[in-house]
Amino acid sequence: MTKKADTKFKRAAERGSHDFPLACKILDTGKICHVGFSVDEQPYVVPMAYARFENQLLIHGSVASRLVKNLSSGLQCCVTVTHYDGLVYARSTFHSSMNYRSVMVFGVARTIEDTEEKRVGVQALVDHLMPGRREELRQSSSQELNATSLLTLPIETFSIKCRTGPPEDLKSDLDHPVWAGVVPLSVCPGEPVDAPDLLPGISRPDYL
Amino acid sequence: MTKKADTKFKRAAERGSHDFPLACKILDTGKICHVGFSVDEQPYVVPMAYARFENQLLIHGSVASRLVKNLSSGLQCCVTVTHYDGLVYARSTFHSSMNYRSVMVFGVARTIEDTEEKRVGVQALVDHLMPGRREELRQSSSQELNATSLLTLPIETFSIKCRTGPPEDLKSDLDHPVWAGVVPLSVCPGEPVDAPDLLPGISRPDYL
Numbered sequence: 001m002t003k004k005a006d007t008k009f010k011r012a013a014e015r016g017s018h019d020f021p022l023a024c025k026i027l028d029t030g031k032i033c034h035v036g037f038s039v040d041e042q043p044y045v046v047p048m049a050y051a052r053f054e055n056q057l058l059i060h061g062s063v064a065s066r067l068v069k070n071l072s073s074g075l076q077c078c079v080t081v082t083h084y085d086g087l088v089y090a091r092s093t094f095h096s097s098m099n100y101r102s103v104m105v106f107g108v109a110r111t112i113e114d115t116e117e118k119r120v121g122v123q124a125l126v127d128h129l130m131p132g133r134r135e136e137l138r139q140s141s142s143q144e145l146n147a148t149s150l151l152t153l154p155i156e157t158f159s160i161k162c163r164t165g166p167p168e169d170l171k172s173d174l175d176h177p178v179w180a181g182v183v184p185l186s187v188c189p190g191e192p193v194d195a196p197d198l199l200p201g202i203s204r205p206d207y208l
Numbered sequence: 209m210t211k212k213a214d215t216k217f218k219r220a221a222e223r224g225s226h227d228f229p230l231a232c233k234i235l236d237t238g239k240i241c242h243v244g245f246s247v248d249e250q251p252y253v254v255p256m257a258y259a260r261f262e263n264q265l266l267i268h269g270s271v272a273s274r275l276v277k278n279l280s281s282g283l284q285c286c287v288t289v290t291h292y293d294g295l296v297y298a299r300s301t302f303h304s305s306m307n308y309r310s311v312m313v314f315g316v317a318r319t320i321e322d323t324e325e326k327r328v329g330v331q332a333l334v335d336h337l338m339p340g341r342r343e344e345l346r347q348s349s350s351q352e353l354n355a356t357s358l359l360t361l362p363i364e365t366f367s368i369k370c371r372t373g374p375p376e377d378l379k380s381d382l383d384h385p386v387w388a389g390v391v392p393l394s395v396c397p398g399e400p401v402d403a404p405d406l407l408p409g410i411s412r413p414d415y416l
Contacts, residue, residue: 005252032292034242036242036251041246043245043285044213045287045288047290047292066214076250078250080254084239087239087337091345093330093345093346093347096341098337102255104253104254122301130295130297133297133304137386140301144300144301144302166403166405167403169403174407175407178345179344179413180405181406183416184397184400185396185398186396187393189391190391190394192389192392194387194388195297195374195377197382198387198389199382199385202386
């Protein structure tokens with residue numbers, strides 16, 4: 001039976017939310033999540049690629065991996081997605097901060113066993129991680145599909161936390177004569193690097 | 209007593225390492241970690257700012273936060289730092305991948321109680337998160353220092369995992385006529401945004 005995680009906000013509750021559309025928006029903007037689970041009271045936090053598909057989080061990994069073995073055995077997990085949006089320069093150390101958006105999803109993941117459900121899930125993953133790419137790829141063989149586990153976690157018990165906007169200094173600090181503001185941060189793609197074994201005459205696709 | 213986390217590499221061992229200087233290099237490049245801990249068998253994975261200071265990870269948070277309360281009670285934790293370096297476009301779904309560097313640090317954190325040690329730790333945090341900023345800031349009051357907990361976790365039991373380089377396709381896929389390569393990704397700063405209450409005549413500092 002799934003236990004309920006404690007998703008009450010202990011502090012800074014004005015930064016918290018349990019709004020499903022907002023959770024989806026944050027999840028759809030990321031490609032990397034951090035998956036937490038505990039074995040013998042030792043937590044592990046593992047970075048993984050993911051996609052949201054309807055009201056599910058999809059995570060795939062090698063059948064042989066520690067994460068897949070443990071999660072598919074029915075362990076409670078927590079999957080967190082964080083966007084690091086900016087450094088907040090206040091006038092004091094104490095009020096200096098970061099802007100971010102994060103979602104924590106709690107629950108028990110299920111391994112997708114049904115071949116058709118798995119194929120659809122893998123497609124959703126590729127569509128999220130590399131939009132436009134799927135039609136071009138060589139389809140997965142049965143052997144490849146069998147070597148990969150696809151886990152699904154319902155987005156039911158979750159918790160959002162965000163900070164946005166300018167620094168919030170004490171009134172008494174406002175005349176401290178230093179710059180204050182926000183340096184926005186985002187993940188930027190660089191110039192694509194061709195594979196060394198790229199076939200001659202193949203140009204970069206538009207979706208890059 | 210600290211139990212030992214299982215840091216053996218279950219698979220893709222060629223991507224794994226336990227090299228301390230490499231761990232430091234990866235840790236020094238990031239500003240956000242994901243802290244995992246379990247309460248009543250429910251894992252929580254919380255994004256936090258951090259700094260490496262010598263052979264310690266420093267994490268600070270409100271005295272009232274769930275994370276600080278639990279970690280300072282001597283719970284095992286796992287702190288993971290991940291850099292998401294690129295999308296790897298292979299010719300097959302199965303070999304499509306991501307480039308990344310990650311470090312997982314395992315252990316029990318200690319709350320820094322000594323005022324001088326705490327002041328030095330907070331300085332190390334500010335120097336890492338906002339280099340060049342510390343001298344300009346209004347110093348923390350005792351009240352502010354007391355409202356903040358500073359946790360320290362030794363970088364002793366840790367595990368590095370990285371993927372770099374081009375796609376690794378099956379030989380039989382190399383003539384599949386699609387583009388293959390890597391799209392590098394990095395965190396980019398945008399144009400700084402002045403605080404609405406910025407004093408007139410203050411220009412942006414060089415360290416931005």
